[in-house]
Amino acid sequence: MIELKGISKTFRVAKRNAGMTEAVKALFHREYTLIPALKEVSFKIDEGEMVGYIGPNGAGKSSTVKVMSGILTPDAGSCIIDGRTPWKERTEHVRNIGVVFGQRSQLWWDVPVIDSFELIRDIYRVNGPSYQATLKRLLEELDIGEIVRTPARQLSLGQRMRCEIAASLLHDPKILFLDEPTIGLDAVSKIAVRNFIKTLNKERGTTVILTTHDMSDIEALTERILLIGKGQILLDGSLTELKNRHSKLRRLTVDYAGGSLPAIPGVKLEGDLSGHATLSVDTGVLSVSEAISKLSSAVEVTDLAVESQRVEDVVVSLYKEFAI
Amino acid sequence: MRKYLSFFRIRFLSGLQYRAAAWAGVSTQFAWGGMSILMYRAFYRVNAEAFPMEFADLTTYIWLQQALLAMFMAWYFDNDIFDSISSGAIAYELCRPCDLYTMWFTKNVAVRLSRVVLRCFPILLVAVFLPRPYGVSLPESVAAGLLFPLSLILGFLVLVAFSMLIYISAFYTISSTGVRILATSAVEFLTGGVIPLPFFPGWLQPIMNALPFASMQNTPFLIYTGHVNGQEAMRAILLQAVWLVVLVGVGKIWIRHATRRVVLQGG
Amino acid sequence: MKLYFKYIGMIFRCRMQYKSSFFMTTLGQFLVSFTTFIGMYFMFDRFGAVDGFTMEEVMICFAVVLTAFSLAECFVRGFDVFPRLIRSGELDRILVRPRSVAFQVLSSNMEFSRVGRLLQAVVMLVYAIPRCGVDWTPDKILTLVLMMLGGVMLFSALFVLYAGISFFTIEGLEFMNIFTDGSREFGKYPLSVYGEGVLKFMTYVIPFALVQYYPFLYLVGRSDRVWYMLLPLAAGLFLIPCAIFFWVGLRKYQSTGS
Numbered sequence: 001m002i003e004l005k006g007i008s009k010t011f012r013v014a015k016r017n018a019g020m021t022e023a024v025k026a027l028f029h030r031e032y033t034l035i036p037a038l039k040e041v042s043f044k045i046d047e048g049e050m051v052g053y054i055g056p057n058g059a060g061k062s063s064t065v066k067v068m069s070g071i072l073t074p075d076a077g078s079c080i081i082d083g084r085t086p087w088k089e090r091t092e093h094v095r096n097i098g099v100v101f102g103q104r105s106q107l108w109w110d111v112p113v114i115d116s117f118e119l120i121r122d123i124y125r126v127n128g129p130s131y132q133a134t135l136k137r138l139l140e141e142l143d144i145g146e147i148v149r150t151p152a153r154q155l156s157l158g159q160r161m162r163c164e165i166a167a168s169l170l171h172d173p174k175i176l177f178l179d180e181p182t183i184g185l186d187a188v189s190k191i192a193v194r195n196f197i198k199t200l201n202k203e204r205g206t207t208v209i210l211t212t213h214d215m216s217d218i219e220a221l222t223e224r225i226l227l228i229g230k231g232q233i234l235l236d237g238s239l240t241e242l243k244n245r246h247s248k249l250r251r252l253t254v255d256y257a258g259g260s261l262p263a264i265p266g267v268k269l270e271g272d273l274s275g276h277a278t279l280s281v282d283t284g285v286l287s288v289s290e291a292i293s294k295l296s297s298a299v300e301v302t303d304l305a306v307e308s309q310r311v312e313d314v315v316v317s318l319y320k321e322f323a324i
Numbered sequence: 325m326r327k328y329l330s331f332f333r334i335r336f337l338s339g340l341q342y343r344a345a346a347w348a349g350v351s352t353q354f355a356w357g358g359m360s361i362l363m364y365r366a367f368y369r370v371n372a373e374a375f376p377m378e379f380a381d382l383t384t385y386i387w388l389q390q391a392l393l394a395m396f397m398a399w400y401f402d403n404d405i406f407d408s409i410s411s412g413a414i415a416y417e418l419c420r421p422c423d424l425y426t427m428w429f430t431k432n433v434a435v436r437l438s439r440v441v442l443r444c445f446p447i448l449l450v451a452v453f454l455p456r457p458y459g460v461s462l463p464e465s466v467a468a469g470l471l472f473p474l475s476l477i478l479g480f481l482v483l484v485a486f487s488m489l490i491y492i493s494a495f496y497t498i499s500s501t502g503v504r505i506l507a508t509s510a511v512e513f514l515t516g517g518v519i520p521l522p523f524f525p526g527w528l529q530p531i532m533n534a535l536p537f538a539s540m541q542n543t544p545f546l547i548y549t550g551h552v553n554g555q556e557a558m559r560a561i562l563l564q565a566v567w568l569v570v571l572v573g574v575g576k577i578w579i580r581h582a583t584r585r586v587v588l589q590g591g
Numbered sequence: 592m593k594l595y596f597k598y599i600g601m602i603f604r605c606r607m608q609y610k611s612s613f614f615m616t617t618l619g620q621f622l623v624s625f626t627t628f629i630g631m632y633f634m635f636d637r638f639g640a641v642d643g644f645t646m647e648e649v650m651i652c653f654a655v656v657l658t659a660f661s662l663a664e665c666f667v668r669g670f671d672v673f674p675r676l677i678r679s680g681e682l683d684r685i686l687v688r689p690r691s692v693a694f695q696v697l698s699s700n701m702e703f704s705r706v707g708r709l710l711q712a713v714v715m716l717v718y719a720i721p722r723c724g725v726d727w728t729p730d731k732i733l734t735l736v737l738m739m740l741g742g743v744m745l746f747s748a749l750f751v752l753y754a755g756i757s758f759f760t761i762e763g764l765e766f767m768n769i770f771t772d773g774s775r776e777f778g779k780y781p782l783s784v785y786g787e788g789v790l791k792f793m794t795y796v797i798p799f800a801l802v803q804y805y806p807f808l809y810l811v812g813r814s815d816r817v818w819y820m821l822l823p824l825a826a827g828l829f830l831i832p833c834a835i836f837f838w839v840g841l842r843k844y845q846s847t848g849s
Contacts, residue, residue: 011847071686073846087845095689104680110605119601120596123688123695151608344763355769359777362785367638499611505619507625518630523842525636 009075052222102180158189335438387523394439464550485571596699620707647723659742673754741823758840
């Protein structure tokens with residue numbers, strides 16, 4: 001479906017220095033720096049997959065998305081999406097993709113949302129019946145039937161984002177690029193957006209590529225993640241696999257009564273507050289069940305929860321590991 | 325005062341950063357001045373007698389006008405001020421221990437000066453080397469050279485004092501756009517920005533000269549070229565001073581009234 | 592085409608959300624060109640004529656330029672404010688839609704308040720057409736129409752060029768104002784007024800004289816070369832290099848993303 005091979009891209013940026021003399025100098029002469037934005041980026045995404053694309057700011061996320069949506073031509077490498085090279089066959093290519101830029105609106109500010117939808121329908125030349133069907137489904141699933149007659153400027157951020165997503169899907173694209181779709185949203189809207197994306201991927205088989213800074217998005221939505229840093233793909237793998245491989249620690253939360261917790265090799269006490277303790281278990285030394293049985297033999301365990309490490313922590317440690 | 329100086333410095337520095345913009349601005353204004361001069365030349369050739377001033381004086385007038393454009397342009401307004409009035413954020417400004425009028429006045433002066441400093445020298449430098457009568461010539465006399473800076477500063481302050489009235493009027497209107505547009509085109513015309521005031525019909529001249537608008541760019545430029553000299557120049561400068569006092573006075577009284585309204589009505 | 596009219600309707604409805612601001616801007620557009628006209632009137636009041644042209648004749652010339660400029664500014668506004676499209680990321684949105692870039696840019700913005708300027712042009716035409724001494728035979732009427740049409744194409748071409756340049760430099764763009772605003776401002780007088788050099792430049796570099804000067808000579812009877820009336824169409828060809836330049840700029844944008 002999507003295949004990138006050795007995509008590279010370098011930008012030239014003018015240097016700007018501080019100070020009066022430097023500013024005067026710059027009037028006559030300017031130096032440039034070459035910034036490699038993408039270095040040999042390669043990956044493959046199958047039809048119907050949902051992929052989280054993560055990395056710190058300036059790592060090359062949006063450059064990659066721009067390449068895949070045909071906005072940016074790379075210096076080298078090949079990118080085949082659904083049999084086409086995006087920047088060579090722009091018009092045909094973009095008919096198959098939907099793009100949501102989380103921080104920019106494609107809705108007309110001053111007219112009811114539904115009017116924007118109708119204009120977009122005409123831009124994409126969607127025919128009447130299939131537009132009606134898609135619209136009906138989107139209004140229902142995104143729960144925006146009530147608000148599409150309101151001008152976009154009067155909507156809350158959450159309402160507007162749901163309308164933005166609908167606007168990007170009116171032509172029923174096979175691939176959806178989501179760039180920070182939950183940025184600035186409240187918890188309820190975030191969940192609504194996530195649920196919708198999940199259903200879209202499951203039921204319609206739409207391929208979804210999601211860039212975000214919000215790790216809970218990744219956790220809730222994607223199985224596979226691509227980590228990019230300094231223009232290179234550092235990691236390509238499933239979320240669970242990543243967590244397992246990366247960290248042998250498990251977090252154990254215990255409520256207990258009677259006596260004090262024993263010292264067990266491989267188990268570290270992270271915090272203990274009047275019968276509510278957090279422990280980390282090194283699965284390299286002993287298994288979680290062994291730890292639990294040792295605990296319950298010493299104290300009366302009233303409640304217990306096992307968590308693997310949170311994605312945030314994994315990603316932070318990944319960033320550290322690759323020094324980006 | 326220090327904060328205005330540093331504000332000026334930042335504006336100036338950021339202006340310098342955009343080298344292409346600076347060059348483009350200078351060459352645009354240069355071409356603009358050149359075209360104006362060619363246009364007046366055509367009229368001069370039709371009837372030199374009817375020309376109200378020496379042709380060389382007119383070219384000097386035009387180059388000064390272009391070089392000092394940022395000082396006298398009527399269409400520049402600080403949108404932050406309008407926004408703070410219409411949004412009601414002005415109430416916070418009123419809590420600060422500085423005088424609103426003085427603050428706005430100084431800010432406007434700083435922005436205009438920082439723009440003019442960047443652009444006036446290259447334009448004048450090239451214009452000086454143009455052959456007579458197309459270039460900019462030296463002041464008509466020593467007296468003119470001495471009076472010009474004084475008159476220039478006064479004229480500049482009169483314009484800023486007048487634009488203050490436009491800002492203050494925004495307290496009384498729902499949208500300031502209308503007043504702004506009217507004022508901009510009227511000032512631009514009456515101040516001699518479309519055609520210099522001496523080119524207005526004779527019967528209109530006394531009226532025009534009495535209005536505060538003539539005390540803006542018109543007076544200093546005409547003093548420089550010697551079109552207004554001696555006693556007349558002194559009188560013109562005095563008139564500038566009078567207008568400055570009147571406009572600042574009106575502005576200060578008006579702003580007190582306007583801000584009291586804000587406090588009373590809560591915006 | 593149907594889609595284009597939808598865009599027009601959409602933009603119009605958005606503008607009408609802010610009626611007072613719209614009417615004020617329109618009024619402002621009128622006032623600015625009105626004071627320019629008064630300035631011109633005072634000049635003729637003092638000098639009688641310029642370069643052998645009477646005021647009524649010059650008014651026709653001014654009206655043509657003003658009409659062409661305001662129509663171009665109204666309908667080709669998208670290219671005129673193109674730097675804004677790049678900065679706001681709107682261009683990226685345009686690129687991910689399956690329609691031609693030029694069409695989308697054209698439909699992205701329209702500035703109806705320019706009818707204020709158009710109004711001033713109409714007033715001048717109404718006044719000057721019966722008084723300028725032209726015998727309004729069909730060929731003269733056609734000349735007038737062609738001048739306006741060619742003017743619209745020429746100004747559109749300049750806006751497209753402007754947009755093309757904005758791919759390379761945003762800061763240096765002010766320079767283009769000499770040609771756009773400058774042509775409007777100084778185009779009020781027949782170009783020969785500014786001397787041989789300007790006339791040559793405006794004939795061979797930017798073909799403004801082909802819509803404003805030569806057909807005008809034919810119109811007022813200063814020249815009897817009938818083919819002068821067709822020159823505005825030739826000026827329309829200027830759109831081609833400008834469009835190519837824009838296209839090159841777009842390619843550059845796609846390869847640098849900036």
